[in-house]
Amino acid sequence: xxxxxxxxxxxxxxxxxxxxxxxxxxxxxxxxxxxxxxxxxxxxxxxxxxxxxxxxxxxxxxxxxxxxxxxxxxxxxxxxxxxxxxxxxxxxxxxxxxxxxxxxxxxxxxxxxxxxxxxxxxxxxxxxxxxxxxxxxxxxxxxxxxxxxxxxxxxxxxxxxxxxxxxxx
Amino acid sequence: xxxxxxxxxxxxxxxxxxxxxxxxxxxxxxxxxxxxxxxxxxxxxxxxxxxxxxxxxxxxxxxxxxxxxxxxxxxxxxxxxxxxxxxxxxxxxxxxxxxxxxxxxxxxxxxxxxxxxxxxxxxxxxxxxxxxxxxxxxxxxxxxxxxxxxxxxxxxxxxxxxxxxxxxx
DNA sequence: TCAAACTTTCAATAAATATTGAAAGTTTTT
DNA sequence: AAAAACTTTCAATATTTATTGAAAGTTTGA
Numbered sequence: 001x002x003x004x005x006x007x008x009x010x011x012x013x014x015x016x017x018x019x020x021x022x023x024x025x026x027x028x029x030x031x032x033x034x035x036x037x038x039x040x041x042x043x044x045x046x047x048x049x050x051x052x053x054x055x056x057x058x059x060x061x062x063x064x065x066x067x068x069x070x071x072x073x074x075x076x077x078x079x080x081x082x083x084x085x086x087x088x089x090x091x092x093x094x095x096x097x098x099x100x101x102x103x104x105x106x107x108x109x110x111x112x113x114x115x116x117x118x119x120x121x122x123x124x125x126x127x128x129x130x131x132x133x134x135x136x137x138x139x140x141x142x143x144x145x146x147x148x149x150x151x152x153x154x155x156x157x158x159x160x161x162x163x164x165x166x167x168x169x
Numbered sequence: 170x171x172x173x174x175x176x177x178x179x180x181x182x183x184x185x186x187x188x189x190x191x192x193x194x195x196x197x198x199x200x201x202x203x204x205x206x207x208x209x210x211x212x213x214x215x216x217x218x219x220x221x222x223x224x225x226x227x228x229x230x231x232x233x234x235x236x237x238x239x240x241x242x243x244x245x246x247x248x249x250x251x252x253x254x255x256x257x258x259x260x261x262x263x264x265x266x267x268x269x270x271x272x273x274x275x276x277x278x279x280x281x282x283x284x285x286x287x288x289x290x291x292x293x294x295x296x297x298x299x300x301x302x303x304x305x306x307x308x309x310x311x312x313x314x315x316x317x318x319x320x321x322x323x324x325x326x327x328x329x330x331x332x333x334x335x336x337x338x
Numbered sequence: 339t340c341a342a343a344c345t346t347t348c349a350a351t352a353a354a355t356a357t358t359g360a361a362a363g364t365t366t367t368t
Numbered sequence: 369a370a371a372a373a374c375t376t377t378c379a380a381t382a383t384t385t386a387t388t389g390a391a392a393g394t395t396t397g398a
Contacts, residue, residue, distance in 0.1 A: 024355080081374085089309050108182060115179060118175035140258050231346090248343060
């Protein structure tokens with residue numbers, strides 16, 4: 001396989017995965033395109049490469065910037081915006097986990113806190129069952145939360161070394 | 170808050186989360202409904218409770234069975250199918266991780282293996298950059314894979330004890 | 339063997355989500 | 369100050385995904 005075809009497949013695969021995890025295809029593809037590019041890219045180049053409209057490119061670039069995965073860069077003497085993608089796969093993974101944690105896990109934890117207030121003194125079996133469920137989900141969510149938090153603080157090799165040690169000995 | 174309202178909110182919240190992670194809303198809601206129910210449920214009851222059609226209920230129940238999160242149960246002397254949801258939150262999390270791993274991560278690993286064959290002997294900087302990227306993604310995917318595998322084998326408290334110890338001392 | 343009770347399927351339809359593209363906005367140059 | 373070069377916005381539209389509901393299929397009991 002040659003480089004051009006390889007890049008194409010990488011971009012497609014990344015788009016497909018994104019879709020399955022609730023991330024829009026174009027956003028994932030733009031991101032993939034940036035990962036495979038050694039250079040920075042202009043909106044024009046992205047539009048061209050992915051055959052998408054200016055509006056779409058612009059919108060998704062903005063989202064990627066919001067996610068902290070892409071930054072604008074300026075070329076000396078040029079008016080046009082260029083975009084640079086984070087290339088470090090580990091940093092990308094951390095960043096995505098972090099963003100999704102705050103945007104999705106935190107609100108859930110809040111709802112669960114509320115649900116803990118359901119008839120707290122009831123002796124009814126139904127209520128107890130519900131309370132146990134809420135509690136268990138809350139615990140699990142908290143564990144995930146702490147795991148992610150831990151990952152943020154950890155350096156790549158340090159973290160995986162520790163984790164893998166647990167399972168290999 | 171009373172029990173009925175609490176259950177309602179739990180079902181809604183679970184549906185919303187599902188949606189954000191590429192799981193269809195109804196499937197997540199049916200599952201949530203089963204978690205909050207002490208008893209088994211018939212298709213009729215699910216249709217009623219979530220205001221959905223028979224076809225929709227049936228289809229998503231089948232998917233949940235495929236995912237291993239729901240089982241059919243038969244009541245003695247009754248013709249109708251009843252459905253029982255897995256209640257153990259930890260088991261649910263493991264199961265979902267496992268399914269998504271095989272369905273989504275494994276195919277990605279395969280694509281990455283292919284992409285490693287891109288001009289393997291080239292000295293070009295571009296090719297080297299691409300090869301490094303593919304390699305890094307592959308490593309990350311493998312780490313995730315091994316982490317999930319490890320989680321499967323682990324018992325709940327054992328696993329979290331180990332993980333949390335890493336971050337707390 | 340028939341019909342009642344139930345489940346499954348799937349083409350049609352609806353709902354949600356993503357994309358376009360032209361108009362409006364902004365900044366820089368002349 | 370006006371035009372040129374560029375970016376952003378957003379209503380209209382297209383695409384994708386989920387849902388309906390009626391028809392077909394299956395199982396059980398009389």
